Amino acid sequence: MPASAPVPAQVVLFDGFDPLDVVGIYEVLHAGALVGAPIAPELVSGEGPRTVVSGTPGITLEAGAALDPDRPGYVVVPGAVGPVESADDDADTIPVLLARFAQSAAMPLVRRALDNPDVTVATVCGGSVALALAGLLEGRTAVTNAMGNDLLEATGVRVADARVVDDGDLLSAGGVTSGLDLGLYVLEREAGPRVARSVESIFEFERRGTVWADLGLEPRPL
Structure with a gap:
């Protein structure tokens, strides 16, 4: 049988992005592609x-193209890095950077991606906060860094009490290192657990916790 065409995973850069949010999931998906997963970050x-x-x-990255919300696949939205708060009103704190991103040219495109049934939007850390500030997540289930929940x-x-949350066409992950867990979950969705486990071995990293999804029995209170 012919090999499946790679599924694009567009990782969105914005001024002030957190490099680990971007590179963590990017490298996991790239490693997955190297061992056979049909995915292309x-x-x-x-x-x-x-x-x-x-x-x-001192860290910059090159965006090679414009975000295309009409391409089937994944759109990955990272968070920002900086001081959480500052006495300087003009400081690029994380809330300021995320609010600026929420008003940027990228956000109408992310809105279109969320409206596209062939696209899954995935957020890492503060990425879900940026989408929420833009009014895109009302009524949805998601998670972010514990400081932003x-x-x-x-x-x-x-807000779900989980490291990774699967709300259908919206995936979200908690604090910055959870981008690794999110990337492995995407690999499992696209290529199965053996590929995901292979990448875990390459990275010497094991996914943490159960991925939350609105499925199964509602647990009784204890």
Whole structure:
């Protein structure tokens, strides 16, 4: 049988992004492709090809194309990095960076991706906060870094107590290192557990916790 065409995974860069949010899941998906998974990660931005400055001094990445919400596959939205709060009103704190991203050219494209039944949007860490600030997650179930879960709830998001949350066409992961867990879950969805386990072995990393999904019995309170 002919090999399946690779599923694109467009990882969205924005000014102030967290490099580990991006590189963690990107490398997991790339390693999956090396061992046979039909998936192809790529770096994009809402503005098209450009050099994108991260929130970590000295680290930039190149977006090779504009985010295309009409391409079937995955759109991965990372969070930001910086101080959580500052006495300087003009400081690029994480909340400021995420709010700026929520108002950027990328967000209408992410909205279209969420409306596309052939696209799954996946967020890492503060990526879900940016989408929530843009009004895209009301009524959905998601998670973010533990420091941002109250903000998610304030925007009408149901926060699940899990490291990775599967809400159908919306996947989300908690703090920054959970991007590795999210990438492995995507590999399992696309290529099965043997490929995901192979990449776990390559990275010497094991996924943590059970992926939350709105399935099965409702647990009784103890």
